[in-house]
Amino acid sequence: MRIHLSSIMVDDQRKALAFYTDVLGFLPKHDVPVGEDAWITVVSPEDPDGVQLVLEPDSHPAVRPFKDALVADGIPFTSFAVADVAAEHERLTALGVKFTQPPTPMGPAITAVFDDTCGNLIQIEQMA
Amino acid sequence: MPNVAGMADEDDPLFKALADGTRRAILDELVARDGQTLFELCARLTTNRGLASSRQAVSQHLDVLERAGLVRSRRQGRYRLHDVDTRPLARIARRWPVPGTGAAPQPDAPRTRTPDTRTPATRTPHPEDES
Numbered sequence: 001m002r003i004h005l006s007s008i009m010v011d012d013q014r015k016a017l018a019f020y021t022d023v024l025g026f027l028p029k030h031d032v033p034v035g036e037d038a039w040i041t042v043v044s045p046e047d048p049d050g051v052q053l054v055l056e057p058d059s060h061p062a063v064r065p066f067k068d069a070l071v072a073d074g075i076p077f078t079s080f081a082v083a084d085v086a087a088e089h090e091r092l093t094a095l096g097v098k099f100t101q102p103p104t105p106m107g108p109a110i111t112a113v114f115d116d117t118c119g120n121l122i123q124i125e126q127m128a
Numbered sequence: 129m130p131n132v133a134g135m136a137d138e139d140d141p142l143f144k145a146l147a148d149g150t151r152r153a154i155l156d157e158l159v160a161r162d163g164q165t166l167f168e169l170c171a172r173l174t175t176n177r178g179l180a181s182s183r184q185a186v187s188q189h190l191d192v193l194e195r196a197g198l199v200r201s202r203r204q205g206r207y208r209l210h211d212v213d214t215r216p217l218a219r220i221a222r223r224w225p226v227p228g229t230g231a232a233p234q235p236d237a238p239r240t241r242t243p244d245t246r247t248p249a250t251r252t253p254h255p256e257d258e259s
Contacts, residue, residue: 072206073208075167100168104168104171104172106171106175111171113165
């Protein structure tokens with residue numbers, strides 16, 4: 001058994017696809033209409049055959065209160081690995097991305113937390 | 129009514145807030161960086177200090193610090209951020225001035241006891257001391 005999909009709940013799938021590709025730099029993998037929504041996944045250019053991130057609509061009534069509570073306390077529910085947190089922080093800040101936590105040493109790692117504009121906080125992590 | 133040991137006064141919330149190592153560590157981490165979310169504070173307490181308090185416990189510690197005026201929380205957009213406010217600590221130095229730190233006693237502070245022992249390291253020399 002292996003992990004091949006991981007989901008993130010987004011408030012607008014089209015906006016999310018633009019952010020996760022144009023800003024973060026992931027590649028679109030699937031974009032298939034499903035009723036009013038779509039089955040949209042992205043992958044990392046560093047691992048195009050690897051785990052797909054599903055951009056899942058957050059329209060279920062239980063999701064928004066859950067997301068809001070996490071965001072209020074600054075909790076990222078998803079984490080991406082990067083080679084250089086400081087460089088990503090600089091690159092993303094220049095693109096207008098807002099960070100709730102700048103690059104900070106956390107034990108053996110350096111982490112930072114940003115807002116994905118779709119209702120989620122995302123952690124980026126660099127292992128020392 | 130004379131003061132008795134254990135009698136509460138207006139500084140109680142301040143001293144209760146300070147009388148806990150985790151809360152003092154929270155203040156240390158906020159001095160290192162203001163405007164932290166609960167998540168960042170918890171991560172710092174865990175990785176920098178080896179404290180394994182739950183987020184709920186840290187949240188309750190923040191409430192105690194807020195009641196003492198040592199922490200202020202503000203809403204910025206969708207996030208709740210915490211800032212340190214050390215101003216209440218000045219009340220301690222006003223109440224018990226520390227010689228040589230520029231913290232002068234309040235003019236109307238009651239003088240209950242005239243110092244009768246010499247403490248050369250901390251006391252300002254006075255001509256009468258030479259007699």
